Amino acid sequence: MNIGIIGLGLIGGSLGLDLRACGYKVLGVSRREQVCQKATSRGAVDLASMDLATLADAEVIFVCTPIAAILPTVQQLIPHIDPATVLTDVGSVKAPVVDEVAPLWANFVGGHPMAGTADSGIEAAQTELFVSKPYVLTPVENTPSAATAKVEEIVKSIQANIYYCSPQDHDRAVSLISHLPVMVSGTLINTCHSDKQEVVKLAQQLASSGFRDTSRVGGGNPELGMMMARYNRQELLRSLQSYRQNLDTVINLIEQEDWDSLEQQLQSNHIARKQFVRE
Known part of the structure; x- marks a missing residue:
């Protein structure tokens, strides 16, 4: 499975490290070329680019940007991906994100890994950051069960503990x-x-x-x-x-x-x- 990651900081970079270790092919996107190079050299991604079109072949895409950037990122991403592509995010707030993104993209599953450190950036990315940590998924009434199942499969592969609840x-x-x-x-x-x-x-x-x-x-x-x-x-x-x-x-x-x-x-x-x- 090809997995896309937008935002290659602590969370995105750590996800990439673990997903590649699980055998997934990881395609990364960052706003800065320097970050793309560091993510590649650290082994967090197979391929990194500043171009969202890089993610055209991804089956699941994790949006790991700051909360304020999630909606505009999804809006810019939509022209480049297939309608079957599953999108999920890692934002620490869920109701505003789900309310904004779900109407734009049917296969969107809100997510929040409860893991992190005091450091940030691709330099802070580490392996096994999510092992035994809570990972919350917040599907709503209209979220396709197949989309939720696909995100759950990936989250289980990095050995996080999955919890379901409403965004609110x-x-x-x-x-x-x-x-x-x-x-x-x-x-x-x-x-x-x-x-x-x-x-x-x-x-x-x-x-x-x-x-x-x-x-x-x-x-x-x-x-x-x-x-x-x-x-x-x-x-x-x-x-x-x-x-x-x-x-x-x-x-x-x-x-x-x-x-x-x-x-x-x-x-x-x-x-x-x-x-x-x-x-």
């Missing part, structure tokens, strides 16, 4: 466990950076694994954070408001020196975390 449920869930943490973590960094200069310098010298872990997502790709806020605005606001209420509760407990209630909350947090994170 996806966006609400990821606002809690992905988009909210980015904003909270970013606010943490800003708070630490805004104290007195001598205190900031001392904090920088003392920062260790705890700060590294809690600040990682907030210090990641700014473009990705902007796309989360812009395209999942309502669900992110809902999550931020809920977080603010919980933060106010903790502030109140400390102000009132209600140590018993605070301990109960911390104990509850300790138990609840295990239901989200498997270590």
Whole structure:
């Protein structure tokens, strides 16, 4: 099977590495010739080009661009591909993407691999990035079952764990466990950076694994954070408001020196975390 990838960054490049290892022929497209050359030299693609016509023979195409570029990319791609071609994306927000693309292309299956690193670009691409990681597919009522099955077959080949849900449920869930943490973590960094200069310098010298872990997502790709806020605005606001209420509760407990209630909350947090994170 020929598989196309548009956007050869961390996700697109990592997909290419694993798909080629599975025996698929991978055709890549990037806006920059330098990226095409790097993707080829790294073995992420069999052939790379800046021309979307390169993907004319692809049976399935993964659109791995930033969210804002998905719709215009599909619009530019349509004249070059057969109506039977299956399109899917890897965007971290699904409802706006599916609402825009599905009416243009019947064989479109929304997708979101829940994998990544703090780094970006083809240089950051790595093998087995998706192994045992969640990979969400969001087909809607009119999505052909054959198109969904084809994407599922490919996702299973890279050993990701497939989950199905509606685009709306996806966006609400990821606002809690992905988009909210980015904003909270970013606010943490800003708070630490805004104290007195001598205190900031001392904090920088003392920062260790705890700060590294809690600040990682907030210090990641700014473009990705902007796309989360812009395209999942309502669900992110809902999550931020809920977080603010919980933060106010903790502030109140400390102000009132209600140590018993605070301990109960911390104990509850300790138990609840295990239901989200498997270590």
